[in-house]
Amino acid sequence: MTLTGxxxxxxxxxxxxSPAAGVMFAQSAxxxxxxxxxxxxxLPSAQQRQQIQFDAARFDSVTxxxxxxxxxxxxxxxxxxxxxxxxxxEGSARRMTGDRIVKVVRELTAALNEAKVxxxxxxxxxxxxxxxxxxxxxxxxxxxxxxxATRTPGxxxxxxxxxxxxxxxxxxxxxxxxxxxxxxxxxxxxxxxLGLQMAVAKNAQRGPGMALDALNRxxxxxxxxxxxxxxxxxxxxxxxxxxxS
Amino acid sequence: MADPIEFPFGRPTDEPDFSDxxxxxxxxxxxxxxxxxxxxxxxxxxxxxxxxxGASGAxxxxxxxxxxxxxxxxxxxxxxxxxxxxxxxxxxxGEKTQHEADSAFAAGAAAQPTGSTRxxxxxxxxxxxxxxxxxxxxxxxxxxxxxxxxxxxMAKRGRDGTWSVRVPLSPGRYTYAFVVDGRExxxxxxxxxxxxxxxxxxxxxxxxxxx
Numbered sequence: 001m002t003l004t005g006x007x008x009x010x011x012x013x014x015x016x017x018s019p020a021a022g023v024m025f026a027q028s029a030x031x032x033x034x035x036x037x038x039x040x041x042x043l044p045s046a047q048q049r050q051q052i053q054f055d056a057a058r059f060d061s062v063t064x065x066x067x068x069x070x071x072x073x074x075x076x077x078x079x080x081x082x083x084x085x086x087x088x089x090e091g092s093a094r095r096m097t098g099d100r101i102v103k104v105v106r107e108l109t110a111a112l113n114e115a116k117v118x119x120x121x122x123x124x125x126x127x128x129x130x131x132x133x134x135x136x137x138x139x140x141x142x143x144x145x146x147x148x149a150t151r152t153p154g155x156x157x158x159x160x161x162x163x164x165x166x167x168x169x170x171x172x173x174x175x176x177x178x179x180x181x182x183x184x185x186x187x188x189x190x191x192x193x194l195g196l197q198m199a200v201a202k203n204a205q206r207g208p209g210m211a212l213d214a215l216n217r218x219x220x221x222x223x224x225x226x227x228x229x230x231x232x233x234x235x236x237x238x239x240x241x242x243x244x245s
Numbered sequence: 246m247a248d249p250i251e252f253p254f255g256r257p258t259d260e261p262d263f264s265d266x267x268x269x270x271x272x273x274x275x276x277x278x279x280x281x282x283x284x285x286x287x288x289x290x291x292x293x294x295x296x297x298x299g300a301s302g303a304x305x306x307x308x309x310x311x312x313x314x315x316x317x318x319x320x321x322x323x324x325x326x327x328x329x330x331x332x333x334x335x336x337x338x339g340e341k342t343q344h345e346a347d348s349a350f351a352a353g354a355a356a357q358p359t360g361s362t363r364x365x366x367x368x369x370x371x372x373x374x375x376x377x378x379x380x381x382x383x384x385x386x387x388x389x390x391x392x393x394x395x396x397x398x399m400a401k402r403g404r405d406g407t408w409s410v411r412v413p414l415s416p417g418r419y420t421y422a423f424v425v426d427g428r429e430x431x432x433x434x435x436x437x438x439x440x441x442x443x444x445x446x447x448x449x450x451x452x453x454x455x456x
Contacts, residue, residue, distance in 0.1 A: 055391065086388045086420070087442070093392035094430065094444050104443040126418040130449075136440045157418050161449050165437040190451075194437075201435045205357070 054085040063098030070105050079112045080125035111135055118144040119156070130160035137167040143177045150184040158190040162197045169204035169211045179219050192222050358423070360433035362450050369411045370452060372421070374399065374433060376406045380425045383408040387421030387447075394424045416453035422446070 054071070056064040067088050071081045084105050091101035115131030116123065118141040123131070131144050147163055148156045159180055166176035183192050196218050203214035360374035372385055383399040389412060390396040399408035408423075420439055423431045432438060436448040 086392070087444075089392040090386075090420070090447070091444050093386055093394065096444055100443060108442065130418060133439050136442065158451050161418065161437050161439075161451060164440065165449075168438055168440065194451075197437055198435060201437075205434065 054088065058089065058092040059101070060098055063101060066098075066102050067105060070102070070109060074109050074112070077109075077113055077116075078121075079109065079116065080128060082125060083112065083129045084108055108132065114141065115144065117141065119148050123148070124155065124157075126157045127155065127160065130157050130164070134160045134164045137164045138173055139163065139167065139177065143173070146177065147180055147184065150181050151189075156184075158193050159184045162193040165197050166200055166215070169200045170207075171200060171211055171215055175212065175215065179215055182219060182223055186223070196222070357434040358431045359435050360423075362436065364452070365411055368413050368415065370414045370450065371409060371411045372399070373402075374408050374423050374431070376408070376425065376431075379406065380408075382426055384424045384427075385410055385412070385421055386424055388419045389414055389421070394427065399423075414450075414452045418449060418451050420447045420449050422448060 054067070056068075059067065067084075071084055074081050074084055087108050088101055088105050091104060096104075111132035112128050114135055115128045118135070119127055119131045127148070131148070134144050134147075135141065143163075144160065147159050150156075151159055163176055163180045166180070167173055171179075179196065180193065183189055183196060186192055196215065199214045199218045200211045204211035358374055358376050360372065363371045363373075365371045374383060374385075376383070383401075384394045385397045385399055386392045386394050397410055397412060399410040401407070402409045422445075423433075425431055430445055432446045432448050436450065439447050439449050
């Protein structure tokens with residue numbers, strides 16, 4: 001005898017539900033089967049159904065229902081729902097309004113879909129989230145694709161996270177892409193990339209010019225024989241003294 | 246040869262006039278013969294003269310004196326310009342100014358919460374956060390605890406404002422933030438951050454990011 005989709009869902013809910021968890025949403029078995037089947041890639045359908053379970057008691061009923069619809073749409077698109085649920089919970093913890101939570105989750109869904117196109121169908125959930133954040137930080141899809149290509153077949157999560165943080169620190173996107181793609185080709189590049197992030201973050205507190213200078217020094221010191229990155233056109237002030245190493 | 250010019254009283258000469266010298270000698274002698282005036286009378290006379298001078302238009306001499314004292318001089322402008330240039334540039338303070346700027350930066354950097362993450366082994370990640378101000382309670386929230394600020398409180402370590410917690414995490418990427426005293430959300434200024442999507446900044450940590 002085979003279990004139906006509704007039975008799988010009920011079993012999963014019973015296994016994961018706790019007294020403090022509040023009301024868990026139960027997907028309609030038939031609708032979830034119909035929606036998840038076409039774009040399902042590697043995960044079993046039961047796991048996909050479990051993805052949509054979230055603590056609805058932390059939201060008002062209207063927001064919770066809207067979120068459930070968004071999560072179902074994400075499943076249809078073959079996107080991971082865990083990042084969306086986490087983002088919704090973050091908004092609830094920060095005491096945001098329901099409208100804002102829905103807006104942010106909807107934007108993240110669109111960004112994940114765009115990142116999926118840029119990174120390829122075989123990307124992990126973490127890579128998709130990191131790629132979506134890189135896109136939101138101002139990088140174009142070609143940059144995300146290029147960074148992903150440097151890490152094949154490894155994970156591109158660290159490279160994308162560092163790429164995103166460099167933009168936040170005031171490094172021009174072109175320079176950041178050049179630096180990350182250069183270092184990502186090295187062995188043990190994740191450590192080198194995190195070192196780059198730390199060096200830039202420390203010096204970024206002293207101004208964007210200092211962050212850029214620290215980046216150039218780090219790349220020159222990390223990549224043997226590197227002449228340094230091309231100097232971008234910037235109006236940032238000149239560094240007043242050598243940056244911290 | 247006869248003189249071509251005829252002078253009615255004789256031809257002028259450069260020789261001294263002895264009659265004038267004799268007059269001067271007599272005047273000096275008569276002056277010395279005068280009795281010495283008493284000091285009180287001299288002071289009285291001087292006071293009377295000065296008082297009269299003040300009553301009959303002393304403003305003019307005073308005015309002339311003031312004008313003469315404060316008349317603009319050509320070198321005043323040059324001195325003012327030099328003072329301005331030196332005061333603005335302060336060439337002798339280059340090193341000192343740099344030190345002051347660094348101190349100001351250090352103070353600003355110290356005012357930001359900074360932390361670190363460290364793999365403690367056994368699948369646990371240690372989060373540290375150093376706060377520039379005092380706090381009664383600090384909790385870490387993130388993807389790993391459903392963003393519930395009651396689930397993962399941090400413990401105060403020492404008196405330097407550092408709070409720590411060890412969180413078991415499986416490999417992956419996590420987003421997190423810190424909640425101070427249940428109301429203020431902070432991020433580690435040095436850790437990787439994710440773009441603010443509308444809720445506020447948050448940090449990101451990657452567990453077991455291997456090549």
